[in-house]
Amino acid sequence: MPFLLHIFPPPYTIYAFIAILTLLITLTRRYLHLRHMPGPFLASLTDLWRFRLQYNGSIQPILYNLHKTYGPIVRIGPSTVSISSPEYITSVFGARAGFTKSDSYGGMRTFVPTSHQSLVGGTGSSSIGSIIDIQDEKKVKAIKRAIGTVFLSNNLEKDYEEDVDSTITKLVASLICRAGTGKPFNLYHMVTLQHFQLDFLLRIAFGEDAGCLERGEDVLGLTGLTYRRLQHWYKWQAVPGLERFIFQNWLWSGRMVGKSRWAREGAARVEARRLQKETGKEKGSGEEGSTRRREDLLDKYLAASEIHQQAIPPRLLFNLVNSTTAAGTDTTVGTVTVLFYFLLRNPKVRGRLLTELESALEASSSFPVKYSAVKGLPYLDAVIKETLRLLAVLGTTLDRTVPSQGAVVGGVHLPAGTVVGCSPYVVHRHEATFGEKVDEFRPERWLVDRDGINLSEEKRIAMEHATLSWSHGSRTCLGRNLAGMEMKKLIPSILMNFTFELCDQALDIKFGRGILESEENPIMVTVNKKDWL
Numbered sequence: 001m002p003f004l005l006h007i008f009p010p011p012y013t014i015y016a017f018i019a020i021l022t023l024l025i026t027l028t029r030r031y032l033h034l035r036h037m038p039g040p041f042l043a044s045l046t047d048l049w050r051f052r053l054q055y056n057g058s059i060q061p062i063l064y065n066l067h068k069t070y071g072p073i074v075r076i077g078p079s080t081v082s083i084s085s086p087e088y089i090t091s092v093f094g095a096r097a098g099f100t101k102s103d104s105y106g107g108m109r110t111f112v113p114t115s116h117q118s119l120v121g122g123t124g125s126s127s128i129g130s131i132i133d134i135q136d137e138k139k140v141k142a143i144k145r146a147i148g149t150v151f152l153s154n155n156l157e158k159d160y161e162e163d164v165d166s167t168i169t170k171l172v173a174s175l176i177c178r179a180g181t182g183k184p185f186n187l188y189h190m191v192t193l194q195h196f197q198l199d200f201l202l203r204i205a206f207g208e209d210a211g212c213l214e215r216g217e218d219v220l221g222l223t224g225l226t227y228r229r230l231q232h233w234y235k236w237q238a239v240p241g242l243e244r245f246i247f248q249n250w251l252w253s254g255r256m257v258g259k260s261r262w263a264r265e266g267a268a269r270v271e272a273r274r275l276q277k278e279t280g281k282e283k284g285s286g287e288e289g290s291t292r293r294r295e296d297l298l299d300k301y302l303a304a305s306e307i308h309q310q311a312i313p314p315r316l317l318f319n320l321v322n323s324t325t326a327a328g329t330d331t332t333v334g335t336v337t338v339l340f341y342f343l344l345r346n347p348k349v350r351g352r353l354l355t356e357l358e359s360a361l362e363a364s365s366s367f368p369v370k371y372s373a374v375k376g377l378p379y380l381d382a383v384i385k386e387t388l389r390l391l392a393v394l395g396t397t398l399d400r401t402v403p404s405q406g407a408v409v410g411g412v413h414l415p416a417g418t419v420v421g422c423s424p425y426v427v428h429r430h431e432a433t434f435g436e437k438v439d440e441f442r443p444e445r446w447l448v449d450r451d452g453i454n455l456s457e458e459k460r461i462a463m464e465h466a467t468l469s470w471s472h473g474s475r476t477c478l479g480r481n482l483a484g485m486e487m488k489k490l491i492p493s494i495l496m497n498f499t500f501e502l503c504d505q506a507l508d509i510k511f512g513r514g515i516l517e518s519e520e521n522p523i524m525v526t527v528n529k530k531d532w533l
Ligand code: HEM
Pocket: 131, 132, 133, 140, 323, 324, 325, 327, 328, 329, 331, 332, 335, 393, 394, 398, 399, 468, 469, 470, 471, 472, 474, 475, 476, 477, 478, 479, 480, 482, 483
């Protein structure tokens, strides 16, 4: 007290005393909440510990080392733990576990001011998002049931292959223009890879693309928007309350609306299609002047919303469209980019993949390659899985909240409300599951063991189970099959027709922040044409 009297003369002494006491009580209560969990002391007192590391982009390797020191469950915040062992994935992500998505997904939402509310087909909350941030598991289950077969693997070829083909053809045509010029470009852009994905998604979602590939420009200004949203989410994930306070308000709305072009684009299309339906002016397939050839995603969502009005009310239509357009852009582009980067860094892998492709495609000269010809190729599959293992696309922890009855994970009691973060970066480096040299790009680990013997079924299942590239359980990526088909067609179509060369042969990127890393560390290459076409 005397020192307080010295610093704060009365009556401020009493205020300072109350403030210090409140702070001490708060910190003690925070500390006691999970006192049985090991971890850095500072992390037990404040989320700012994790925020700082996440904001400056260094958290993933630090998390990895913390687990080496403290074991499979580590406290990384007053109410947050991180788990590293694949053994506990089902306890957290399993449908029966009852965990829900945490508040940290709020950073994925876009704020839209009142004047734009008509665009999202409703009033009230001005913060809009996609399926990914919905916390009510029952609601998500009902939505997924309502849209049913849209993304099922047995519909893929019938529903989407033609669209993938026509977009690949245009992409290859633009790559041909660049080939042999010796002009370096960022592999992330693959000249027009981003345009490829935009055109493809707009085509399957709304029946027509925006002509990005043909015109060689991002016609609607949508490139990189998902990337920037992911970057924002990544930075603010540890402090969702602060994120909401700072960003989800009218002061920021002007800036955020600029970043919500996907949202506006999707909402405008929903509105236009609804109007067409109401006025009966919809142009059917084959009709004279028709621009839409066949049923697209929006048609399917609208039909589902008519049948399942409770599961998909009008406002939610927008979330659905947003989910399938925004969620599928930079994730897929980033994965393909990094896969090519790994191939350039590993000539042996590239050679083996080419050999597999050449023998599989020998008989079929069709271009773009048919999905049926490549979907079962084991090495192609292993290369994609290994890329996703090392890349951990989103680069964040996948956060879930312990339900009201509490939970036991790995024999440890976690009170209700505890956030359990599971980092794909860390889990994908679990040596007992993925073998040694976990930082090395080695697709063979998905096929054979250390002695070169084919992996047992049990081992293969264990590796699949420990893979969080598409998340796990009821909230698995909805576009997984679609992205899988796209990649399996796109990669061979490019690889068989072009050779790339890294401008900086010593380039070495670690991908601690998933696809964010590839954009921020340009992978400069040149391209040449091969004569397979
Ligand atoms: C290589 C490409 C892709 C990767 C690696 C990827 C990865 C992921 C991951 C990890 C999640 C779960 C996040 C979490 O649990 O917090 C997710 C969710 C989601 N993804 Fe993807 N994704 C990809 C492509 C796509 C595509 C092409 C679409 C749609 C056309 C899509 C639509 C969705 C949706 C709707 C969700 C939310 C599901 C839910 O919350 O229940 N994704 N994705």
